[in-house]
């Protein structure tokens with residue numbers, strides 16, 4: 188068994204419920220399996236598969252199945268149990284779980300010592316309208332299939348696809364679509380609508396400039412400082428940010444990548460313990476996009492932070508159950524971020540925000556980070572140095 192600092196086991200096994208089997212939940216699972224192989228772990232997740240969401244835009248190149256790992260596989264590999272259910276994560280429920288130390292799921296009472304909530308953040312949704320899609324559709328159907336069905340429905344010689352949202356996700360999808368249509372010789376035009384003056388606004392300006400240059404190389408039209416209002420039959424209604432003037436552009440279809448819903452984030456202390464109404468809940472920990480740690484570590488909604496928070500919360504659960512109750516604080520900084528610009532290019536920063544990388548080095552960096560996660564998932568081997 189591996190050595191975890193400040194952990195002197197008092198019990199051979201704990202009953203642990205992990206709510207949400209995404210990056211944070213799986214990283215916690217691998218941590219438990221490493222330091223307490225006999226723990227009774229139950230993962231509750233409404234999906235049948237763990238989805239590697241950071242690859243969703245690549246489903247224009249690879250089947251969606253390549254990025255899905257059945258929970259049945261994780262059950263066998265890590266000796267845990269998966270219950271397919273969606274829990275209502277309300278303040279009242281969390282308080283009840285902490286007081287009673289059981290959760291009722293599908294009429295079954297699950298007793299636990301600790302719960303780790305790692306339910307992610309929901310993607311921004313738009314009111315269903317004709318000729319529109321948002322990120323949620325890509326969780327169940329590959330990009331290729333979705334785009335082909337969109338193109339089949341339009342009876343135009345050169346359909347125009349509008350993408351709304353110039354953040355990291357919107358950009359990754361935009362470039363994949365541009366390369367996919369080029370590869371398949373599909374006649375179509377792309378336009379990006381963004382409410383800011385530049386793409387990738389939360390990143391250093393060097394990333395935006397590089398990306399916008401590459402967009403113009405691919406003949407992608409860019410409408411900055413513009414709000415989406417409505418997709419009509421063959422056009423899109425937009426609003427100019429400063430003047431509030433409405434205007435229309437030809438558009439056959441609109442895809443929305445408008446970021447995560449920030450409303451459902453819950454607070455945790457620097458050790459990952461949930462905090463409700465200024466009260467620390469001893470038996471409830473949090474990790475991933477659904478959590479906001481009160482600490483100096485990174486609270487960005489990234490797989491990188493989710494994996495680190497999952498690992499830290501699991502380690503602190505083990506320490507809480509041990510002879511010494513010395514916790515580790517969450518101090519993980521953002522180490523960089525790489526955005527893919529289609530199959531052969533990427534842009535990002537590493538170590539310091541002004542350290543911009545692009546092209547092959549950026550692509551290799553992205554692949555390396557993703558391989559680290561694949562290794563963790565396949566073997567439980569943790570190669571993250573920080």
Ligand SMILES: Cc1cc2nc3c(=O)[nH]c(=O)nc-3n(C[C@H](O)[C@H](O)[C@H](O)COP(=O)(O)OP(=O)(O)OC[C@H]3O[C@@H](n4cnc5c(N)ncnc54)[C@H](O)[C@@H]3O)c2cc1C
Pocket residue numbers: 206207208209210211212231232233234237238240241242243244272273274275276305306307308322356359474475476477488489490491492493525
């Ligand atoms: C297209 C795309 C590309 C991205 N690329 C990158 C990247 O390159 N690098 C990076 O660092 N980040 C990237 N991100 C962000 C990253 O994917 C998220 O930050 C990460 O998935 C967060 O992990 P998580 O475990 O908190 O949540 P998720 O991975 O979203 O997992 C949450 C899990 O909880 C389950 N769940 C939800 N609600 C409930 C409930 N009520 N009860 C039980 N279970 C529930 C869900 O089914 C899901 O399995 C990308 C995101 C997208 C969309």
